[in-house]
Amino acid sequence: MISSVRGQVLAISLDHAVIEVGGVGLAVRTTPATLATLRRGEEARLSTTLVVREDSLTLFGFATDEARELFGLLQTVTGVGPKLALAVLAVLEPDKLCAALAEGNITVLTQVPGVGRKGAERLVIELRDKVGALLPSASLPGVDHDQVRGQVVEALLGLGFPAKQAEAAVESVLADGGGDTATVLRQALAGLGRKK
Known part of the structure; x- marks a missing residue:
């Protein structure tokens, strides 16, 4: 290659x-x-x-390695070839594309010629979780680690977990790359479930 x-x-x-x-x-x-x-x-x-x-x-x-990796990732989606993947990157900057996929923003994705509503939904379904692994969560617009940390710890306390255990679970997830509030909560709960 x-x-x-x-x-x-x-x-x-x-x-x-x-x-x-x-x-x-x-x-x-x-x-x-x-x-x-x-x-x-x-x-x-x-x-x-x-x-x-x-x-x-x-x-x-x-221009960047991240854009190249997104190009390859886009082609893993059913029905997306190199031409359409390049069109997506021509319309949406990598940060904007990652944010749209992470948030499930169909409106932004359908701005790309050749991507309809169903295609945009397929992109979100197949790439939402993969995008977080591709780029550090710090580069995803709108992700505030302190805010996510506070919201997830509060949710875990509301579910009855002890404060120290909840904080440790959240810190562990954030150290592995984190993500948005829903992703961190889901991963923290999975980690706490394994410890029982």
């Missing part, structure tokens, strides 16, 4: 750039936002993934 390319930008088109690597010009398909950061004649580095089909080898490039 070709995980990154670095070299001089030879040409920039509407949907790809040509980057010279070791004397070979590689056509790298990417998003308009990434293309806008490239300048002909200057050196560039892109995180990449190679998609192999019977009739083609296509190199896709991204």
Whole structure:
């Protein structure tokens, strides 16, 4: 797998750039936002993934490793191929996409051409839990660790768990990456259930 390319930008088109690597010009398909950061004649580095089909080898490039990982993750969803995954990343920045998936925000996801309501629901169902593992919860917009900690501890106290036990369970989940309130509560309860 070709995980990154670095070299001089030879040409920039509407949907790809040509980057010279070791004397070979590689056509790298990417998003308009990434293309806008490239300048002909200057050196560039892109995180990449190679998609192999019977009739083609296509190199896709991204400004960050996180975007590349999201591209691969999107393709694990039924009915999502490389073109649609690239379209999703062209419309939604990685942070915005992760937030929409974590929150189940169908409206944001349907802004992508080719993603209808059913497709957006499928994306949420299949990726909601995986997105938290992909990016640290600190990078998910709207996730406040102190607020989550307080809400989950309060919920566990309301369920009758001792304060020290509740706090320890929540800290354990947050140390493993955490997430939103519902995710942390679910994981904390699972951890407390194992200790009984």
